[in-house]
Amino acid sequence: MRPEALNPLFAEVQSLEGVGPKLMKPLEKLGLTRVKDLAYHLPERFVSRRAIADLDAASEGEQVIIALTAVEHRAPRPGSRGPYRVLAQDRAGNICALSWFGKAAYSAKKLLPVGETRWIAGRLDRYGDMLQIVHPDHIEEASAAQMERQSEPVYRLSEGLTQPRVASLAAQALTRLPDLPEWIEPSQLAHSGWPTWAEALRTGHVSTDEKARDRLAYDELLANSLALLLVKAEGRRRKGAALVGDGGLRSKLHLPFALTGAQTRSIAEIEGDMAQESPMLRLLQGDVGAGKTVVALNAMLIAVEAGKQAALLAPTEILARQHFETLRKMLGPTGVEIALLTGRAKGRERESILMGLMDGSIQLLVGTHAIFQDTVNYRDLGLVVIDEQHRFGVAQRLSLAAKGRRAPHTLAMTATPIPRSLTLAQYGEMDVSRLDELPPGRQAIDTRVVAMDRVEDVVAGVERHLAGGQQAYWVCPMVREIDGAPDLADIAAAEARYAALKERFGDAVVLVHGQLRPEVKDAAMERFASGQARLLVATTVIEVGVDVPSATLMVIEQAERFGLAQLHQLRGRVGRGAEKSTCLLLRGGALSETGRARLALMRETQDGFRIAEEDLALRGGGELLGTRQSGEAAFRIADLDQVQRLLPAAHADARLLMERDGGLTSQRGEAARLLLYLFERDWGVQLLRGG
Ligand code: ADP
Ligand code: MG
Numbered sequence: 001m002r003p004e005a006l007n008p009l010f011a012e013v014q015s016l017e018g019v020g021p022k023l024m025k026p027l028e029k030l031g032l033t034r035v036k037d038l039a040y041h042l043p044e045r046f047v048s049r050r051a052i053a054d055l056d057a058a059s060e061g062e063q064v065i066i067a068l069t070a071v072e073h074r075a076p077r078p079g080s081r082g083p084y085r086v087l088a089q090d091r092a093g094n095i096c097a098l099s100w101f102g103k104a105a106y107s108a109k110k111l112l113p114v115g116e117t118r119w120i121a122g123r124l125d126r127y128g129d130m131l132q133i134v135h136p137d138h139i140e141e142a143s144a145a146q147m148e149r150q151s152e153p154v155y156r157l158s159e160g161l162t163q164p165r166v167a168s169l170a171a172q173a174l175t176r177l178p179d180l181p182e183w184i185e186p187s188q189l190a191h192s193g194w195p196t197w198a199e200a201l202r203t204g205h206v207s208t209d210e211k212a213r214d215r216l217a218y219d220e221l222l223a224n225s226l227a228l229l230l231v232k233a234e235g236r237r238r239k240g241a242a243l244v245g246d247g248g249l250r251s252k253l254h255l256p257f258a259l260t261g262a263q264t265r266s267i268a269e270i271e272g273d274m275a276q277e278s279p280m281l282r283l284l285q286g287d288v289g290a291g292k293t294v295v296a297l298n299a300m301l302i303a304v305e306a307g308k309q310a311a312l313l314a315p316t317e318i319l320a321r322q323h324f325e326t327l328r329k330m331l332g333p334t335g336v337e338i339a340l341l342t343g344r345a346k347g348r349e350r351e352s353i354l355m356g357l358m359d360g361s362i363q364l365l366v367g368t369h370a371i372f373q374d375t376v377n378y379r380d381l382g383l384v385v386i387d388e389q390h391r392f393g394v395a396q397r398l399s400l401a402a403k404g405r406r407a408p409h410t411l412a413m414t415a416t417p418i419p420r421s422l423t424l425a426q427y428g429e430m431d432v433s434r435l436d437e438l439p440p441g442r443q444a445i446d447t448r449v450v451a452m453d454r455v456e457d458v459v460a461g462v463e464r465h466l467a468g469g470q471q472a473y474w475v476c477p478m479v480r481e482i483d484g485a486p487d488l489a490d491i492a493a494a495e496a497r498y499a500a501l502k503e504r505f506g507d508a509v510v511l512v513h514g515q516l517r518p519e520v521k522d523a524a525m526e527r528f529a530s531g532q533a534r535l536l537v538a539t540t541v542i543e544v545g546v547d548v549p550s551a552t553l554m555v556i557e558q559a560e561r562f563g564l565a566q567l568h569q570l571r572g573r574v575g576r577g578a579e580k581s582t583c584l585l586l587r588g589g590a591l592s593e594t595g596r597a598r599l600a601l602m603r604e605t606q607d608g609f610r611i612a613e614e615d616l617a618l619r620g621g622g623e624l625l626g627t628r629q630s631g632e633a634a635f636r637i638a639d640l641d642q643v644q645r646l647l648p649a650a651h652a653d654a655r656l657l658m659e660r661d662g663g664l665t666s667q668r669g670e671a672a673r674l675l676l677y678l679f680e681r682d683w684g685v686q687l688l689r690g691g
C-alpha cells in the first residue's frame with residue numbers, strides 16, 4: 001500500500017480543473033496520468049518574447065508578441081491536408097497568416113473573429129512571400145504588458161494539447177505538492193547547494209536552473225540504486241542452498257565443439273557462486289554469438305546434479321522455443337527431463353507440466369514470463385536464468401525470483417554491450433562474468449551500405465545467394481510510437497516487401513512480425529529454421545537470440561531508422577556458422593551527418609562494446625536508457641549526462657543508507673520509502689515486507 005502522504009500526487013489527472021475526457025488521451029500519450037506526472041513534466045526549454053508594434057520590426061524565426069486584426073478566414077478545401085488560415089494585419093497594414101493544422105483549427109474560428117484585434121504570441125516564419133505564425137502559442141485580449149514575460153516555458157506536447165493548457169495543469173499540480181520529509185543526506189544537500197524537493201519542482205517549471213534539475217534527477221537515481229540494493233539485500237538475507245554438482249551430467253553433454261577459454265572461466269565463476277549459501281546474483285555479458293547458451297546449460301546442470309530444478313526465462317515465445325530445442329539437443333544422452341512452458345500451453349498440456357514441476361520429475365524448464373506465475377510451483381527451484389532481459393525489467397525479475405521459499409541462484413544474461421558507466425544503473429551491484437572471446441573460426445561479416453534505389457540489384461543478389469543453397473533474412477523497420485502502439489505503416493512495409501519477394505521466390509519466403517498470430521509466427525519460424533523456407537522477411541522480432549547458422553545474408557531496409565545497438569543485434573543473426581556472411585544496410589534517402597557516421601561505424605567494426613560507446617557519443621544514449629515516453633524507459637527525469645555525473649554519488653548515498661538502516665525504519669529511511677513509491681519502484685519496498 002502506498003503511503004497516504006503521497007495520495008495527492010497519485011491522484012488522477014482528471015481531478016485537476018479543466019481535465020475532461022477529451023484531454024485524457026493526449027495526456028496519456030505523454031505518460032501524464034497522475035498529478036505527480038504533471039509536476040514532473042518540466043519545460044523542455046524557455047523562450048523569451050518581445051512585444052513589437054508592427055511586423056517590419058521583427059525578423060524571421062523570432063518569438064514575438066503583436067497585436068493583429070483578423071481580415072479573412074481561409075478554410076482548407078475539404079479533403080485537403082492544408083492548414084486553416086486566418087489572414088491578419090498589423091496596425092500598419094502588413095499581412096501575416098496565422099495557420100493551424102488538423103484539429104487545432106477549431107479553436108481558431110472562435111478565437112479570432114474577422115474584424116477583431118487580439119494579442120498574438122508565437123514564432124514568426126515565412127511562408128512563400130508571406131509572413132506566418134504556425135499554431136500561435138497564445139491569443140489573448142489582454143494587453144502586451146500582461147503577456148510579456150522574461151521567459152516562457154515550452155512543454156513537450158501531444159496533439160490536442162496547447163502550451164497554455166499544459167502550463168495551467170502543471171501550475172495546478174504544483175499547488176498540490178504535499179509536505180514531504182527530506183530523503184537526501186543533509187550533508188549531500190548542503191554540499192551541492194540543492195533546493196528541497198518541492199522547491200526544485202517549482203523552480204524547474206520557471207527556469208532551467210541546473211541545481212533544481214540535478215536534484216530531481218538525483219532523486220530518481222537514488223530511488224533506482226536503493227531498489228537495486230534492496231533486491232540484493234533481500235537475496236543476502238534469504239538463505240539459498242549451496243549447490244555442488246559432481247560433474248556427472250555435464251561430462252555426458254553432447255557438444256559439437258570445445259568450450260572457449262572465456263566460457264570455461266565463466267562457468268567456473270558461476271560454479272563458485274552456486275557453491276555458496278548466499279544466492280548468486282550474476283550477470284553474464286557476452287556479445288551476440290559469444291556462446292552464452294552453453295554456459296547457461298552448464299549452470300543449469302550444476303543445479304540438477306545437486307538435486308534441484310532450474311528454469312530459463314526467455315523474453316519472447318520464439319526464443320523460448322528455440323532455447324528449448326537447442327538445450328534438448330545438447331542434453332541428448334544425459335536423460336535430464338526438460339519442458340517448455342509458455343502462455344500458450346493450455347489444458348492438459350499445461351496441467352501435466354505443472355504436475356511435473358511440482359513433483360520434481362521435470363528438472364529443467366524453459367519458458368516466457370509464464371514460468372513465474374503464481375500458479376506455477378516448483379518442487380525445489382535452485383537456479384533461475386534470465387536471458388536477454390536487457391532493459392530495466394531485470395531487477396524486477398530478480399525480485400520475482402527472490403520470492404521462492406529459499407531464494408534460488410540467479411544468472412542474468414545479456415548481449416547488450418552496455419558501456420561501463422551504465423552497468424551500475426541497470427544492474428546495481430551484480431557480479432559480472434564477461435564472454436570477451438568469440439568461438440574460434442568466426443569470420444568477419446562483410447558489411448556494406450547500399451542506396452535504396454539499388455534494391456533491384458539487392459534482390460538479384462538474394463536470388464544468387466539462395467540459388468547457392470544458403471538462407472537469408474530481410475528485415476524491415478518497425479518503430480514503436482510514443483504510446484507503444486505499433487506503427488501500422490511499417491508493418492505494411494514488411495508486408496509489402498514480403499508480397500514483392502514472394503512474387504519472385506514463391507514459397508521459399510516466409511513472413512514474421514509481431515502482429516501475427518503466435519501459431520502463424522511459430523510455423524513460419526519453424527519453416528525457416530528447418531531450412532524449408534530460404535528467406536525470412538521480418539520486423540525486429542528476430543532481433544534477439546534467433547540462431548540459424550546456415551543463414552548467411554542479412555538485408556536491413558531503411559537501416560538508418562534503427563539504433564546502432566539494434567543493428568548490431570540484427571547483424572549478429574548471421575556469421576554464426578563457418579560460411580562467410582554478408583550484411584547489406586539499405587539506406588532510405590539522404591542521410592544526416594550523424595546518420596552517415598553511424599552506418600560507417602557499422603561497416604567498420606563488429607565490436608559490440610565499441611559500437612555501444614560510439615553510439616553513446618553520437619546519440620546521447622537514448623537507446624540504452626530506453627525511450628523516455630515508453631514504459632520501459634530507464635529514467636523519466638534523469639538524462640544520460642545526469643546519469644553519468646550523479647549516479648556514483650547517488651549510489652554511494654544509497655549504500656550508506658542501507659548500511660545504517662537496511663530496514664528503512666529511521667526517519668530518513670521512511671522518507672526514502674516515499675521516494676521509492678514516488679518513482680514507482682514499489683517492488684523494492686515490497687521486498688522489505690516480504691517474508
Ligand atoms: P549467444 O546466445 O551468446 O548469442 P549462442 O549461445 O546462441 O550465442 O551461440 C552462438 C553459436 O555459437 C551457436 O550456434 C553455438 O552452438 C555456437 N557456439 C557456442 N560456443 C561455441 C564454441 N565454444 N565453439 C564453437 N561454437 C560455439
Ligand atoms: Mg542467446
